[in-house]
Amino acid sequence: MDYWERLYLYKKKLLVPRINRLLNWVMGVNFLCGVVFLLAIVYEYGFRISGGEQAAIHTVYHVLWVIFLLSTTVQILFRQEDSPFKFTPWTWILTILLYLTLLPVVFKKPEEGTGVYWVWVFFHHNYYKGAVLLLLSFSQLSGILVRLLGKRTNPSLILAGSFLVFIFVGTGLLMLPRATYQGISFIDALFTATSATCVTGLVTVDVPSTFTLEGQVLIILLIQIGGLGVMTLTSFFAMFFMGNTSLYNQLMVGDMISSNSLNSLLSTLLYILGFTLAIEGVGMLVIWFSIHGTLGMNLREELFFSAFHSVSAFCNAGFSTLPGGMSNPAVMQHHNLLYITLGVLIALGGIGFPILVNLYETVAYYLAYLKWRVVHRSARFRKKVHLYNLNTRIVLVATAILLVGGTLVIAALEWNHSFTGMPVVDKWVHAFFNSSCPRTAGFASVSLTSLSLQTLLLMVVLMVIGGGTQSTAGGVKVNVCAVVLLNLWAVIRGSDRVAILRRELSHDSIRRSNAAMMLYLFLAFGAIFILSMLEPQASLLAIIFECVSALSTVGSSLNLTPTLGDSSKLLVILMMYVGRVGAFTLLTGLVRQERKRNYKYPSDNIIIN
Template sequence: MGWVMGVTYLSALVFLASIVYEHGFRISEAEENWLQGIYKTVWGIFLISTTVQIVFRQEEGKSKFTGWAWVLFALLYLTLLPVVFHRPDQTEGVYGVWMFFHHPYYRMAILFFLSLFYLSSSLVRLLGRRTNPSLILAVSFLVLILIGSGLLMLPRCTYHGISWLDALFTATSATCVTGLVTVDVSSTFTLGGQIIIILLIQIGGLGVMTLTSFFAMFFMGNTSLYNQLAVRDMISSNSLNSLLSTLLYILGFTLMIEGVGMALIWLSIHNTMGMTLDEELYFAAFHSISAFCNAGFSTLPGNLGNSLVMQNHNLLFITVSFLIILGGIGFPILVNLCRTVMYYLRYWKWKLFGRSSRFPKQVHLYNLNTKIVLIMTTVLLVVGTLVILVYEWNHAFAGMPILDKWVHAFFNAVCPRTAGFCSVGLTTLSTQTVLFMILLMMIGGGTQSTAGGVKINVFAVILLNLWAVIRGSERVAIFHRELSSESVRRSHAVLSLYLIVAFVAVFAMTLIEPEASVMAIVFECVSALSTVGSSLDLTPLLSPMGKGVIIFLMFVGRVGAFTLLLGLVKQEAKKNYKYPKDDLIIN
């Protein structure tokens, strides 16, 4: 079985590479025939491999696959119908059925899903080898970035070509949902290139391991116990029993929110930008995904500060703002809110039928993480909107109607958390607003979200610990809950590591880019490390070494410096002894 699966995994890779070659290059007729031969070979290998797995499917007396896997296998075997049976006459009733299963698109779709199934299952199996999950997470993002940069360099993805460094920069920015770009997206990348960018954003926003874990568990079930524990930690599930449901919630929320956002964006721009219906739908889909994933990419020159949308498009800016907020509060919060809504719906259903007295009541509907994130998010948005409004009322927002000023103040308070859209030139903002934006970028969004930064949770814990120290309290508590010492320690470690990385990057950039102002460099480095994507117009002017520093910061910011170190540094074994305690003079 081992060598069979090895050949299967290799065939899946060859199949996906062949699709990339076919659609990324302009190929001759001979190359087309050669590719069709590869597809038929992969099809045959998958048939043999599937048959072997079905014969030896028993593993410890239990089936290895879920019902959906059997459906996928059945669809694969149906591709044999046109081979076994001759083509019927058009007058016969089965002609349409025969043509459907004979169609190359059907076979290619089945081979594509099988390739994803086998590759995702192999990746999840790596967790069963007790590989460090933090390291796998970092490597998965790195591999996706390298694949993305290669795809963006394909001839059909750009109008006039692109350098490897700019392709790497764009792929890193998209995968790490940052939004910083060294080239203009609309004039550099074709429709195919832009689709690759939005796919990188979607995969990077959800997380490579989230998607592969869902795909593998959806078709394979709950694999090994260690796999389940590793996946549970990565998606912050409450229990092993809720793993698949949590993954379904994550994907369901994403598709639903992005779908509603797409509809609202389309309504806000319909018949206002001189686009065809297809172009409007594509614009709406691209910006909805980019906003929810906190990426900040736009197909408009000048981002959302383009003259086409700056007037009479408040619905667009409000929709994008709330997509950013929903993507930035974190999937665990969305899951908790959804379950709370479902709880109240069930309660009112029981009450409607007069059985509310027997309804199984739940005491703590909102967990502590949800309360902290929602309160801190609200505070930061309100304060940010007011600060920007005060400093830019007669500055960057001068000449705008009053309603537009409020909308753009709210929009520019949302974007630093951490989506790099912009409606006004950031270089036109006052120094005070820029400094406040740097603070917002550092804080970022919620944990387990598409946002970056040190995270709201960490910032809240640090403030609570500061207040406890000032009051002389030995415990850090909120909402009648005491925070664990581990949470406090990790929060301070995350902030300390963030500041160290940011300082080193800023120091290095002052040497690499001596002509740039310190403010622009600090803003650029914090924006990259927090995966924000905002810039004081420094990104297109960066030297190759400067681009390399920003690429590194974007990668570290998305994976997490703390997570990255956990994957690289060997963890200390638990010790059964303690050293004598002593105190340092602090103040």
């Protein structure tokens, strides 16, 4: 055996395992540094600290920065092909951003007024260094969570558990001294954190008078996390920066976000985040334009108001920083654009991310087709027969019917009732707004207690139906209701198949839709029954409204939420959690799944009707 062969065997059997062990230790250190960095941020911005404590925290930041630099250098020098840490292009970009923080250390401060001086100041600023460390921390924590999928852990339990983690973390953050003006009890903080993370909107305290600016920022962050979905965010960070692309991970994440193929998994995640930020950004600008100079706010307060309500509307959360919500007298008149914008944001958030992706692909196809015909002047273009999938058609048609029908019915019922004294245009705008909100947004432009009984019953029906699957909305979902109604019509007509738009629905879709509807009704009835015993002084309609609103993650209430006792609050918290995570998700994670059997029992009929 010559020298090179011995060297190769030594490297393969002795050196590589030790290098991999070193890299695993480095990844563990990075994970701990990420946790310490986030805890330090919480301590700095959550407590009222002295100058000495702030200096100590900045020292911690500096130490963590040095550790991240050293660990990243070790990973680059000793990286292996079979290492669990993969260097993607975006990982290299994040690494370069980290190394750019060394520029102010290597080079002296240039003369003021030059272009080089401003570059030096930018990379020397604490905000830049903090943003890079924050991205590194999130990527490390996300990588750990997504790797749990690689352990063949039940993804349903991971999803449910991740929501619980964010709820309890949010509860602790909302109880920090700088988050509230006069403090808040644990049960109220837990209720608010659950409502925000589960994008519900029910609150037991008045948001603007209870929470400071820091507390309101925490609420909107929890809403954004809950609206996008915990697994969407963590999967994005892990796959975008960590390169964690094992086949099992991709299958699990792809199923959670309804990706059509593994090749389009990362692009689907990018679409979801891109659509969210773009729609919320446009909504923020329109809202700011509609309220600029009318509410007695300065520019910073107007921008925060616009951002808060844009995120709250698109995520179907229903939180507001105005006393009394959107029924505040300050916005009731001459703010039709505000209500229309919020209604459109609610509708876009409620149709679901897969539909938004499908619509984007359709628009891109038509633009490509138009470019081909105009530029190339040729008819040789591969046309797609089915641009919209069946799910998109059902959701769009059902959403349009519910919005238009709800607007007409509410306008007819409230025209001379709660809308009395309003101009004609305002009546139609408020009818549209109050028709879009019950489908899980939770806003209201008029007090719900002033609405007629028939309007409230219609709102209960809209809350039960909810929005589209894989959206920020709750409820049974319009997809499920459509399949249940189509199956009912097929049974009435005596048809042995369920068809719509020249497509036959699968037997599994029909079974799951009927099961989802029955499970929702069982849970709603159980919650109403228990809450009626816990709150005997409340009216039955208020209890029904409260339970359906919580289970459908709507956020509307007949002024019952602030009067609830602690036991009732815990019940509503549980309903909000189950409604956001999904009863099916919880049950499939807790109940042992039956294996597929290769035999069948003899069939028989049950006497029905």
